[in-house]
Amino acid sequence: MLSKKQAKIFFLGGTILFMLIFIGMSVHSLMVGIPKNTNDSEINDQVKLGKQLWDKNNCMGCHTIMGEGAYYAPELTRVYTRRGEAYIQAVLTAPEGWGFRGRKMVKYDFTEEEVAGLMAFLKWMDKTDLNGFPPEPSLPAPLQ
Ligand code: HEC
Structure with missing residues (x-):
């Protein structure tokens, strides 16, 4: 005691x-x-421009990033690794609203500089360390 x-x-x-x-x-x-x-040492003017465009164009009205946003369109935190630069370029510069699986994206008229900014933003986002988010989906093994 x-x-x-x-x-x-x-x-x-x-x-x-x-x-x-x-x-x-x-x-x-x-x-x-x-x-x-x-990864803040890599936040340069291009990344900042991309973030401003991200906010201004309400990408989160359809997409999530870091899990935040709407569930209409794919999660974009790791889209740079998942899809690669050429695919994202095609999405952002599509002459019609992108989407061939039923849901459509807005058609944007981004300049080359703006596309490069959004690309830089998504590339920077891709390298942030979110302690394993988003997790790999645990899909069941295909039937034999
Ligand atoms: C009206 C809803 C909507 C808005 C707003 C929107 N998107 Fe999308 N986006 C979509 C849909 C739906 C898809 C998936 C289309 C498909 O693959 O068929 C998509 C796909 C994408 C993809 C490819 C993702 C993948 O995994 O295939 C990228 C990158 C993307 N959008 C970026 C953006 C950016 C950047 C903005 C803002 C400037 C934005 N989107 C605004 C609906 C939207």
Whole structure:
């Protein structure tokens, strides 16, 4: 059984120790974790232009990115790896609204510079570290 004094020291010692651990972890997240995960050294003017176009044209009205947005059209966090540059270029410059599986995308009249910006944004997004998001789908094995 702890005496009153020992209990006080135990309480204060524990509080201070875990407060220091919490502060240390927060500083580590801000100084090391977030810059590494967000790949922020690669955010250049082109990426910023792409992000502005992303917001202005309401891409999230149909798509999700980092899981945020609407569920009408495909998740785009890893689209750069999944589809590659040529495919995305074709989507963004399609003369008709892109879509041959039933659902259609809006037709945009992006300039070359704007397409390059959106491409840079999607490429940067592709390299962010989201701790495994989006997960690989666990599809059942095909029937033999
Ligand atoms: C009106 C809804 C809508 C809006 C708004 C929209 N899209 Fe799409 N997008 C779609 C649909 C639907 C598809 C899938 C069409 C298909 O594959 O048949 C698609 C496909 C794509 C693809 C290919 C994805 C893949 O995995 O095949 C990319 C890249 C893309 N869109 C980027 C964008 C960008 C960038 C914007 C904003 C500038 C945008 N989209 C706005 C509906 C939309």
